Amino acid sequence: MQRMMVVALALVLAGVSxxxxxxxxAVLPEFLAGTLGGYAGAVIGAYTLSWAFASxxxxxxxxxxxxxxxxxxxxxxxxxxxxLGVIVAGSxxxxxxxxxxxxxxxxxxxxxxxGIGISLQxxxxxxxxxxxxxxxxxxxxxxxxxxARE
Numbered sequence: 077m078q079r080m081m082v083v084a085l086a087l088v089l090a091g092v093s094x095x096x097x098x099x100x101x102a103v104l105p106e107f108l109a110g111t112l113g114g115y116a117g118a119v120i121g122a123y124t125l126s127w128a129f130a131s132x133x134x135x136x137x138x139x140x141x142x143x144x145x146x147x148x149x150x151x152x153x154x155x156x157x158x159x160l161g162v163i164v165a166g167s168x169x170x171x172x173x174x175x176x177x178x179x180x181x182x183x184x185x186x187x188x189x190x191g192i193g194i195s196l197q198x199x200x201x202x203x204x205x206x207x208x209x210x211x212x213x214x215x216x217x218x219x220x221x222x223x224a225r226e
Contacts, residue, residue, distance in 0.1 A: 099222035102169035107215045108156040109165035110182075114207025117157015118150045125149030150203065151190065155182045158210040162218050170225040173218035181217030185209035 116119030122145075129145030130138050159182045160177075166173050189209045 079169045089146075094158055097218050098224060099166075099171050099173070100170050100207075103215060103219065105169065106165040106218065107161045107211050109161040110211030110214050111161070111208050113161025113164075114154045114158030114210050117153035117155075117160070118129050118207055119153070121149030121151075121153020121156070122146040125152075140182075141201070151186055152205070154186050154206050154210045155179065158182045159183070162211065162214040166208075166218055166222070167216055172224050172225055173222040174220045175218070177217030178214045179217070181213030181215070182210040183213070185213030186212070 125148050126142045126145035129141040133141050156179075159179045162178055162182075163173070163175060186206050186209065189206035190199065191204055193199030196202070
């Protein structure tokens with residue numbers, strides 16, 4: 077069963093560029109890949125930076141460093157993960173997009189999520205919505221002037 081799934085996934089990935097030839101046809105897969113990449117990047121970034129910031133600290137200083145590292149890792153990982161997800165999905169569909177605006181859009185989406193959370197004084201409740209907003213911004217930025225590869 078696992079071999080069939082691997083073969084099916086390989087066939088889908090190999091033939092996916094034949095399905096979409098226009099940039100607007102790849103927007104939904106780019107958004108979904110960006111959202112998934114945003115969540116993965118947030119988890120990896122939060123764990124990595126909280127561990128890196130807390131190494132060598134003692135006492136209550138560990139708690140402050142872990143929280144600060146997790147916050148920075150979450151936001152940075154969301155931006156990088158969602159941007160990379162959108163770029164990879166776009167390249168699988170044969171789309172040449174704007175990479176700089178992709179990262180800028182992801183940063184703007186993450187900033188909007190954090191701004192809403194801070195203004196409503198509930199940032200911990202809004203953080204789960206940061207990766208989809210970052211993916212939406214990354215997708216919008218990537219598709220500015222996007223062209224299909226020939």
